[in-house]
Amino acid sequence: MSIEKKRVMSMSEQTARRWIAERGVKVDDIAELVLYLQKPYHPDLKLEEAAEHVEAVLRKREVQNAILTGIQLDMLAEKNELAEPLQSIIKTDEGLYGLDETIATAIINVYGTIGLTSYGYIDKQKPGILQFLNDKSTGQVHTFLDDIVGALAAAAASRLAHRAAHTE
Numbered sequence: 001m002s003i004e005k006k007r008v009m010s011m012s013e014q015t016a017r018r019w020i021a022e023r024g025v026k027v028d029d030i031a032e033l034v035l036y037l038q039k040p041y042h043p044d045l046k047l048e049e050a051a052e053h054v055e056a057v058l059r060k061r062e063v064q065n066a067i068l069t070g071i072q073l074d075m076l077a078e079k080n081e082l083a084e085p086l087q088s089i090i091k092t093d094e095g096l097y098g099l100d101e102t103i104a105t106a107i108i109n110v111y112g113t114i115g116l117t118s119y120g121y122i123d124k125q126k127p128g129i130l131q132f133l134n135d136k137s138t139g140q141v142h143t144f145l146d147d148i149v150g151a152l153a154a155a156a157a158s159r160l161a162h163r164a165a166h167t168e
């Protein structure tokens with residue numbers, strides 16, 4: 001615990017965390033998605049424990065890089081600052097673009113391929129914060145962030161499942 005408090009956050013981690021928050025997503029929102037995914041297997045799972053796994057995922061450099069890249073593109077598209085055709089593709093969240101899912105995969109892969117199923121599942125169900133991020137009426141662009149958030153939850157759920165398998 002004391003080591004954790006003294007930890008110095010890299011600029012990548014600070015920025016990734018700040019951008020997620022500024023775009024309207026809290027760590028607890030992602031932890032709620034972890035609960036949603038893990039409820040069938042860990043019915044007593046608490047939000048704080050789920051949030052700890054989300055925090056651990058956010059400490060990974062590969063994860064921070066994916067967050068920074070995806071959110072940057074969302075922000076530029078929102079301000080109409082990308083060149084065409086990318087501007088229209090990202091702003092309208094064109095279905096066949098697919099690179100938003102590719103960036104999400106980079107996050108999931110940090111904890112092995114089991115997260116892919118969870119990611120696919122919540123991407124279809126769109127519970128909680130994912131519903132908010134998919135609301136196209138807000139004028140905000142979350143083409144990348146919705147997949148990033150789903151991937152963060154899936155990765156945290158994978159981490160939790162791996163830990164549980166090693167302690168039980």
Ligand SMILES: [Mg+2]
Pocket residue numbers: 093100101142143144145146147
């Ligand atoms: Mg998307």
